[in-house]
Amino acid sequence: MLIKLRYTVGLGLLLFMTTLWAEVAIPDLSQRVTDLTATLSTEQIAALDTKLADFEAKKGSQIAVLMLPSTQPEDIAAFGIRVAEAWKIGRKNLDDGVILIVAKDDRKSRLEVGRGLEGVIPDAIAKRVLAETMRPHFKDNDYAGGIEAGVSQLIGLIEGETLPAPSGNSSDTSDGFDTFLILLFFCCVIIDLIFSSLLGSGIGAAVSGISIGAISAFAASFFALNIWVAVISGLAMFLFLKLFYLFGGNSGGGGSWSGGSSSSSSDWGGGGGDFGGGGASDSW
């Protein structure tokens, strides 16, 4: 409930701010090829997507294509880095992602190259891919052909680089979890001391158990953790504390929150790659 509310408020704020700045909103990332101009046919998109998916399965690097009408009033380079920061294409810490952006009505194209690939695709090479490989196609209004040729060249370039083999999705542990546990521990000790001294060991334990459950639920929402993990760890800590103090083991209730937003997993997403603004822009 609380988390849902936060997302709603955040989304509202985001929408408000994007209209305020009148910048082109960054499209959601759900697939490798995003065409907002309806230029590419379904088959062409599917073919490109398969190609990129095969490449990712083989090499691990991610390539995304975004085609949109215009990035005005923003410069395509500024828009590109915003997209890169939002999408986070490429594997985390390897930063081996590439984003190809084609602004059709602006007649501009941009390659955003992840930090890890700046060695194989330096700016000069990125510029050549755009200007020498793709621009002639774009001039003939052959967008599918241009993107296809550009992507093939990029794949060829990245294949020359030795990168760690792709691995299955590693489960990422929340960064806030240890901080959460430490804070929770101190909270437990304090609350338990207060209630036990005020109300005696019997009722005090019950009251402190309930409050610890509640606190851990609230704290979880701040640290963006799974609410049940938080409540259970809160209870576990409480029990541990009780055993530690050798009081009577009175398990406090944890409160019955039915929150917990299960994050809807999209079809495809970036792996957390970082971009530093490398790449090139071109126009035709």
Added chain:
Amino acid sequence: MFKQLIALFMIITLSGCDYNTLQSSDETITAAWAEVLNQYQRRADLVPNLVNVVKGYAAHEKEVLVQVTEARAKVGSIQATPALVNDEQAFKNFIAAQGQMTSAISRLLAVAENYPQLKADGMFRDLQAQLEGTENRITVARNRYINAVKEYNITVRSFPSNLTAMMFGYTTKPSFTVDNEKAISEAPKVDFNAAPVTATPNQ
């Protein structure tokens, strides 16, 4: 019992005073600033090559070439250390020198537009692409630095973390401002009176 309580209370309030936030945002600034310096350095390294290539085709454009070289020398004379962020005056000087370099380079590239042979040179095109990319990297690095400083300065100034900051000697850090930008983005003056009579101008 009471002693225990007080000890625990102190531990919690200390961690509640954003001491850790100060530490981590300070470190973020250091990293962001290092990236800014890194990209400026990268640009400075590209300039001699650019000057050499342009010289090969447009040696008589002395004024622009000299300007770039001078700006490059000035940038090189300023010690670009991570400690710059703690000295507001040195920071301003550094930014001003880099701003001059930005405008000198863009003037040189604008002049280069008049020389089709130069524009067709593969070396020049690669250098131009690298310079463009580096300028973009500088922009990105500057933006990230600005954001990092913003977050840090908010922590340093707002209550109660300002007390922690005062206690441990953390002060606000300088950032890029629009005033600096003004000097950078000043358009080059066009002077029609002193048009040089040259052999191979416009196309």
